[in-house]
Amino acid sequence: MAAVVSDRAGFPVVTLLVAAGGLALMALPGLSHWLVYDREHVLAGEVWRLVTGHAVHFSWSHAGWNLALFSLAGVWLERHARVPYLWLISCTALAGGLCFLVFMPDMARYGGLSGVVSAMVVYLALIEMRQPGPTRMLWGAILLLFAAKVGYELLVGRALFAAPGATPFEVAPVAHIIGAAVAAALFFAPSAIRRSA
């Protein structure tokens, strides 16, 4: 996928639409009810919730930080690698929803864009680390920071940068791991396929 990255800048329409949609869902909780990941409703046939649940947030603070990161990384990626970016966010959203459904039967509801944002941060860091120069160290530090955060959450069972009970939900670090795995797969798979061909 990295092979199709170009330097052509384009208007980041997808990023702005998703970010605006996330804000609109916060302002219209009635609409969120129809889009949030809800295991019972998904099993009853409302399969769109597997993907749309990522755009639903449970508080303004939850939405604010996720949407800020999504917007920044999204504009950066969409302007320089639109096609891989669209594959990245689509595959991560679908993979996340399916993993929750199959492997996490106790999780009744899920909302939050951070799984998708994790995929974007990892993919962006991997792209930028291909460039020569000192900025590689900075992008490497971002990857290390991300790995440390997810590792801590898995070991300790609570969010690294949030006080216990500060959020109206339990942070699901598995969403971040799924995002990172999809990003790594989309970044490394094309060159691996080329090598084996």
Next chain:
Amino acid sequence: MVNLNGELERFKVKVKERPEQIKVTRSAGYTGGGDLGSGFAILFLLLASAAAWHGRRRIR
């Protein structure tokens, strides 16, 4: 409230003395959320801004 405080104190003592008997589990039907957190967001913004600034300086 007196009972609650008493029970909490007994639980604290039990956790310290016999931690092997305590197991933290998630209750079925919980709500999960994807949240990278403000701390991560701020550090990412700082590092990415520094990388972008360095990159532009190199191009000039």
